[in-house]
Each structure stands twice: as C-alpha cells, then as structure tokens.
Amino acid sequence: MAKIKPQALLLQSKKKKGPARISLSTIVTCNIIIVLIVLSLYATYRHWHHRASNGSAEVENFEHSEKLGESTRLDLPSYAILSTAKGTINVELYKDASPDVVEKFVNLCQKGHFKGMLFDHVIKHFVIQGGSSQGSGVAGDWILKGKSHIQHAISPKHEAFMLGTRKTNKDSKEFELFITTAPIPDLNDKLIVFGRVIKGEDVVQEIEEVDTDEHYQPKSPVGIIDIVLKKEA
Known part of the structure; x- marks a missing residue:
C-alpha cells in the first residue's frame, strides 16, 4: 500500500470545510423567542396568582357575610x-x-x-x-x-x-x-x-x-x- 506523503495530507486538510458560522439574524431570532417564552410564563403566573387572590377574597367575603347573618340571627x-x-x-x-x-x-x-x-x-x-x-x-x-x-x-x-x-x-x-x-x-x-x-x-x-x-x-x-x-x- 502506497504511503501518503505529508504534503498531500496537508493539502487534504486545507480542503476540508470548517464548521458553519451562525448568522446574526438567527441569534437575534432565538433571543426574541426566549424572551417571549419567559414573558408568557410570567404572564401565566400573574394570571393564576391574581385568580387565587380573588378566590381567597371571595371566600373571606362570603364567610364574613355568613358570620354577619349568623350574628344577626343570634341577636334576635x-x-x-x-x-x-x-x-x-x-x-x-x-x-x-x-x-x-x-x-x-x-x-x-x-x-x-x-x-x-x-x-x-x-x-x-x-x-x-x-x-x-x-x-x-x-x-x-x-x-x-x-x-x-x-x-x-x-x-x-x-x-x-x-x-x-x-x-x-x-x-x-x-x-x-x-x-x-x-x-x-x-x-x-x-x-x-x-x-x-x-x-x-x-x-x-x-x-x-x-x-x-x-x-x-x-x-x-x-x-x-x-x-x-x-x-x-
């Protein structure tokens, strides 16, 4: 089997393509997507947190009104x-x-x-x-x-x-x-x-x-x- 000369190897290595560079537009697009995902998650969190707070307030108001009604009955x-x-x-x-x-x-x-x-x-x-x-x-x-x-x-x-x-x-x-x-x-x-x-x-x-x-x-x-x-x- 014939040996490959060092110069031939060098030429072959120069001919191989390096890794493709990521374009600036791709990077910007990915960052925008990440930001949108984060904002969406934050908005979802705020929504459910607000609903939970309102639910607690409604329960407290209902319990308060029931206590007032019970108090009124007890006073009669x-x-x-x-x-x-x-x-x-x-x-x-x-x-x-x-x-x-x-x-x-x-x-x-x-x-x-x-x-x-x-x-x-x-x-x-x-x-x-x-x-x-x-x-x-x-x-x-x-x-x-x-x-x-x-x-x-x-x-x-x-x-x-x-x-x-x-x-x-x-x-x-x-x-x-x-x-x-x-x-x-x-x-x-x-x-x-x-x-x-x-x-x-x-x-x-x-x-x-x-x-x-x-x-x-x-x-x-x-x-x-x-x-x-x-x-x-």
Whole structure:
C-alpha cells in the first residue's frame, strides 16, 4: 500500500470545510423567542396568582357575610310574650327558619305596632287574626274558599297554635298576625309561619270561643295589649 506523503495530507486538510458560522439574524431570532417564552410564563403566573387572590377574597367575603347573618340571627329574641285581655300567650320565634320575618316582627314590636291591635277576625277551629287593614285577610281567604272541612296532609308547620303572617311584598308596611287553632295546610301558599305557641294555648282557645257576627268579627273587642320580647324562655 502506497504511503501518503505529508504534503498531500496537508493539502487534504486545507480542503476540508470548517464548521458553519451562525448568522446574526438567527441569534437575534432565538433571543426574541426566549424572551417571549419567559414573558408568557410570567404572564401565566400573574394570571393564576391574581385568580387565587380573588378566590381567597371571595371566600373571606362570603364567610364574613355568613358570620354577619349568623350574628344577626343570634341577636334576635327567641321568644315573644303576647299580653291579651284573656291572658298571656308565650311564643317561640323561628329566627333560624324565618329570620327576615322574625326581624320585621321584632322591629314592629319595638315600635309598638301591635299595642292595642284587635283580633278582628276569629273563626273557630281555624284561626284568630289581627291587623287585617284591608278586607278580611287570611280569614277572608278561608271563608271565600269554604275549605274549613276539607282534609289535607299535615306537616309540623301546619299544626294548631302556630304564629304566622300573610306573605306580602318585602317593603310592605302591613303585617297581619294570626295564630292557628287547627291545621290549615291548604293556605300554605299564602302564609308564613314564624313561631309557635309554647304556653297559653288555653288563652288562644278562650279567644277562639268569643261571640262573633256573621263576618267573624268579635262582638266584644279582644286584642293584644302589648308584646314583650325575650332572649330566653
């Protein structure tokens, strides 16, 4: 095998091409891409960090509002004592189940709204009612429908000796007050039950037995003298 002379090797090495140079435009393009990737990652981080902060704030606000609502319910009285010409009626208020209605009732009590309120409609085996400024209110609905002898499924809130009012506009200043003397489930869509009599059922029954005219209005006035609110029974 013939030997390659050193001069030939030198010539061959000169003929080999060196590594290709990277152009300036390629370098600039790569740097721009890297910068865009970094900015994109930073923007993504900021977005999710902002959402997490907002989520925490919303949770805190929700918890704060719930605590305020719970605080308001805890501040409401739990019991009301109705003084009438026939005796006293002790009522437990459903401040957890009907906080808005109980709050309105309490506010009206504090303003003396119920002092001297007459039970203007008394229907045996149905309801004693006061404060119906127009027509006969709940009692009138019962009379017009003629449902006093119809049987219905009964739930606890439909029982006798429940304290309630008519469903009205939230801003309405009217507040009918009634105490049932028998279950009345067929008027459920028109009534809001927000308490129950725990003492004085005999007083309710005595009022129920007063003489009334053909319009179920007591012939001798009987009503609420005053209402005292209490935290404990």
